[in-house]
Amino acid sequence: MSSNDTVVSVNNMSQRVQTLEGPLQILRDISFSIAAGESVAIVGASGSGKSTLLGLLAGLDTCTEGEVVLHGKRLQDLDEDQRAKLRAEKVGFVFQSFHLLPSLTALENVMMPLEIAGIENAEKTAEKWLKQVGLEERLTHTPRQLSGGEQQRVAIARAFATSPAILFADEPTGNLDRNTGAKIIDLLFSLNEQQGTTLVLVTHDEVLAQRCDRRLTLVEGKLQPEGQQ
Template sequence: MTSTALVQANGVGKVVSTAEGQLTILHRISLSVAAGESVAITGPSGSGKSTLLGILAGLDLPSFGEVQLCGQNLTALDEEGRAKVRAESVGFVFQSFQLLPGLTALENVMLPMELHGMKNARSRAEEYLARVGLAERLTHYPQQLSGGEQQRVAVARAFASQPKVLFADEPTGNLDIHTGAKIIDLLFELNREQGTTLILITHEERLAQRCGRRVHLVAGSLEPETDPVPEEA
C-alpha cells in the first residue's frame, strides 16, 4: 500500500455457499484509493457493488485477500477491532437513510459522536444540521421529515464526526431528481471542505460524473478504469 492510500484492497474475493453450490460474488478485486479522492463504483444490479463496499468499510470480511483501511489491516482484526476503526475513521450514507425512528434529527446526528466520546457532540450536530438546511428541524423525528430531509440528516451525521473516509451506497436512490441533485451538491461541498475520501455506489450517471474517477464492476470483476465524462453545461 502506498503511503497516501487510505483504502486498499489486494486480491479480494467473496464466495458464499448456496443450495446450488459455491457462488463467487467478487473475483480477486484490487483497488487503491488515495486520501481526498472521490471514487464512484458503478455496475449493473447484482455485480457485487454493495458487497465490495461492505468489505472495504469493514462491515464484511472477504473470503480471501486483504483490505487495508486508514492504515489498519481489517482482515487481521476481529469485529470489535473493525468496529473501532469504523468509529474512528469512517462515515456512512445509505439509500435507506438508516435513521433511528425514536430519536430526533439532532439526536440521530449526535449519537455516533457520543458513542465515540466526543464532548462537543451537541454543538457539532447543531452546526452540521444547520449546514444542510435543517436548523429549524432539530427536534423533528424521522417520520416528520421528507425523504430529502431524512437524507440530509444522514449526510450531517456522516460528516459531523469528520471521518477520513465516507462510504455512500446509492445515496440518491430513494429521492426524486430535484432532491437528489441537492444531496449530490451537498455531498461534494462537504467533501471538498473536509478533504474526506469519498467512495460511493451509484447507478446515476450525474453522480458518477462528479467523482474524480470511477471503477466499474461486471459480474464481480473490475473492468479497466475510465476517466469521468465532463458534465454538459
C-alpha cells in the same frame, strides 16, 4: 487529490456466500487502491456487487479471499470490535436504507456518533449539519415523521458530522428529488475539497459519478479495466 497516501488497498479480493443452492460468487479477484482525498464512484448494473464491495471496504464484513487494507489496517486481522473502533475513528457511512434509530429525533440521531466519539458541543455540531442539509425545521422529528428523502438527509448529516477521513456512501442521492440531490452532491464534494475527506460512492447517478476523480466499474462481480466502461 490532497495526498498520495493510500487509504484503501484491495489485493486479489474475492467474496463468496453460501446459499441453499450452494456457494455464490459475488466478487472475483479485485485489486485497486484509493488515495487520500480522492473521490471514486463505484458503478455497475444492479446485482454486480457494488454494495457488497462497499461493505467490505468499510469493514462491515470480511472477504473470503485476498485482503482489504483500510488506513494501514488489514481488516481480516481485526475482530468485529476492532473493526468497529476503526470505523468510529476514521469512517462515515451513508446506508441506502438510512439505519436511523426510530426512537430518536433527527437531532439525536446525528448527535449519537459525536457523543460516542466524545466530541464536545455535539448538539451544536449536529444542528449545524442538519441545517446544511435543509432540515433545521425538523430537528425534533423522529424518522417515522420524516419522508424518505428527509431520512436520507438525516443519515448524510450524521455521516458528515464526525468529519470522517473517509466517507462511504451507498446511493446517497437515490431517494432524493433533483434539487435536494444536487445540494447533497455539492455537500459531498465540499467536504472532499475543504477537509480532504476521501469519498467512495456507489451510485447510479451519472451526474454524481462524473464529479468523481475516477470510477470503478463492476460487471458481474469483476472489475473492468479503468477507462473501459
